[in-house]
Amino acid sequence: MGAGIAEVCARAGLDTVVCEVDAVAARAARDRVAASLDRAVRRGKLAPDAAADALARTVFTGHLDDLADRQLVVEAVVENPAAKTEVFAALDKIVEDPDAVLATNTSSLPVMRLGMATGRADRVVGLHFFNPVPVLPLVEVVTSLHTSAATTAAVEEFAARTLGKTVIRSQDRAGFVVNALLIPYLLAAVRMAESGFATAADIDTGMELGCAHPMGPLKLADLIGLDTVASIAESLYDEFREALYAPPPLLLRMVEAGLLGRKTGRGFHTYDQA
Template identity: 75%
Template sequence: MTAADMRRVGVVGGGQMGAGIAEVCARAELDVLVCETGARAAAAARERIAVSLERAVQRGKLDRISAEASLARIAVTADLTDLEDRQLVVEAVVEDTVAKTEVFAALDKIVTDPEAILATNTSSLPVMRLGMATDRADRVVGLHFFNPVPVLPLVEVVTTLHTSPAAKHEVTDFATRILGKSVVHSTDRAGFIVNALLVPYLLSAIRMTESGFASAADVDRGMELGCAHPMGPLRLADLIGLDSVASIAESLYEEFKEPLYAPPPLLQRMVAAGLLGRKSGRGFHAYDRGGEPR
């Protein structure tokens, strides 16, 4: 199968990442089917995509005709078996090994094309474990997008010991030629490239705030103005989602047992309290309903 043959794309999970992946695929003129856990969640996923497309129109990044055509290419379902005819399925459910493994085991039985690629958008979990839940581990890859997916240009293509060279080539070609993304390649290790470098930096900023050494505002301002970073580490953690940061940190620590990867107590308490950052309206900073800083 070539990248040009991948016209029917499935996305499992319609949250922030899944909706973004569905949107970029639809904007690339692909037939997209998003699967969620129920009818209400599926409708919410479609609305999430519609809002993102409208935002692109308002910001002059997309014309209205293209936005409406993109939305028309997206269907939603609450039945995983509807993905049977997909040529590429991207899993984007909660960052939990058990949940993701169950999805891959089910997709292996549902997706009929033996040449179809099953991809995971995991940011840190072992791709090998997901591949081994199927009978087609050679067609399982990591396809890690970054948030917000319609804006950020990078995709990490992650291969396991079983991933075939053909599958690696096909998804790389798909991400670059069809979606217009830039690709970096990583082998299957916790955090891959970007998060293995980024997360210790974010955790260090959290520990600095936790200790009372500096406020969240000053930590962020220091890195923005002193190092020319477009966004400070704590505001970036809020954007990613503090639950996601904690989950990635736990995966990194489990694999490497290095103290710098361990999630700080403050981060764990904030997650337990539902203070997840931008998506919940409050993290290290406060946000309005549109996700803009207050």
């Protein structure tokens, strides 16, 4: 997700800095962005010169301090409350411009919690992209009780005019609009497979051919990452305490086993990692 967000920013002509946990991860991030740009060129979606320019205007670093001069920071770390809160507390001290916006790409965590980790909660907002970011046109803008109208207007203009995305607004509730509707559907598919009612392949084929979905629910869960699906489900269940949001045991066991979907080569389906 972070690489995708960086790519769309760079393709929009913005001076972009990507911060990873260390230099090794930063090099891997550069490789991901370069590979994605190359795919866009091969598919005729992007001119070779535009791809080269986008990569040239993107800096990859392993040091959070390199974000000090940014006007907008979009956090996209692991979907873990402690990790995200730690990042926002650090950014509050590092980012020099008091008017800079600190945005989170969280799928489900409260924006308010992250804002309160800073001394500028009015400048903290949810800016939730969808994977793959260069392809999917939607962004959810999520405002907390403290997010100012100026911050909201700024990120909506950034997403819509600068990046060319379609913006929808959501209140600061777990799951926001899309995942509050999507995750119960994915969990229902997991429960169906868990019970032996149907195979993963048949569940996916049923929804693809019977409901014209471009991707079946278990393939989609694998694409999102089963750890991320479980994390979003847990956030939804913690907030609403409704059974439809509770992650099924099979999903939790697969996460414990490291079977996370496409990124590990195996989830409900098997994938070529070459």
